[in-house]
Amino acid sequence: MxxxxxxxxxxxxxxxxxxxxxxxxxxGRGTRVITVQGTGGTRGKSTIAGAVYLLSPTGLSVISDxxxxxxxxxxxxxxxxxxxxxxxxxxxxxxMAEVYAGWATNSGASFQYVTASPWQLYPDLTxxxxxxxxx
Numbered sequence: 688m689x690x691x692x693x694x695x696x697x698x699x700x701x702x703x704x705x706x707x708x709x710x711x712x713x714x715g716r717g718t719r720v721i722t723v724q725g726t727g728g729t730r731g732k733s734t735i736a737g738a739v740y741l742l743s744p745t746g747l748s749v750i751s752d753x754x755x756x757x758x759x760x761x762x763x764x765x766x767x768x769x770x771x772x773x774x775x776x777x778x779x780x781x782x783m784a785e786v787y788a789g790w791a792t793n794s795g796a797s798f799q800y801v802t803a804s805p806w807q808l809y810p811d812l813t814x815x816x817x818x819x820x821x822x
Contacts (some may be wrong), residue, residue, distance in 0.1 A: 694716060694741070694805075702779070702807075710765055719740070719741040720738050720739065720740055720741070721738065721739040721741065722736070722737075722738055723737050723738065724735065724736045724737075731784065734779045740797075742797050743797075746794075746795055746796070747786070747790065747795065747797070748796065748798075748799065749790060749795045749796050749798050749799070750758070750798075750799045751800050751801070752799060752800060752801055752802065753798070753800055753801070753802040753804065753812060754768075754798075754802060754803070754804065755780070756780065756783070756819060757779060757783045757784070757787070757800075757816070757819075758777050758778065758779060758780065758812075758815060759771060759777075759779070759780060760768070769788040772804070772808070777812075777815040777818045779815075779821075781789040783821075784819050784820050784821050785822050786795065787821055788820060788821075788822055789820035790822075796822070798822050800812075800816070
């Protein structure tokens with residue numbers, strides 16, 4: 688793996704099958720997923736794994752922010768943002784999980800979530816989304 692930049696990120700090519708759909712498996716919801724795994728880090732001793740979700744070429748795709756869209760963050764108030772991010776349990780915006788679940792169920796929507804939060808919060812954000820039943 689290449690050396691990371693000042694923010695801890697790096698870019699490297701990934702070799703994919705000629706037709707990625709050929710190696711995809713379906714999740715319980717019918718989404719096609721390719722599992723990727725590789726080694727990296729110092730002397731190749733770290734295992735890196737992830738998933739690539741293949742979306743249908745047609746349909747509804749929702750790209751949603753997390754902060755103050757599905758999670759109460761109060762980004763306009765720095766002190767409140769820090770409290771809501773590091774000191775208090777994450778709270779969902781009322782009704783948003785139900786709205787998103789309705790779109791997923793009734794329209795077959797796929798969801799991609801974006802955030803400016805540090806990547807170190809990914810496990811906590813993922814747990815928050817699962818426990819609040821966001822698609």
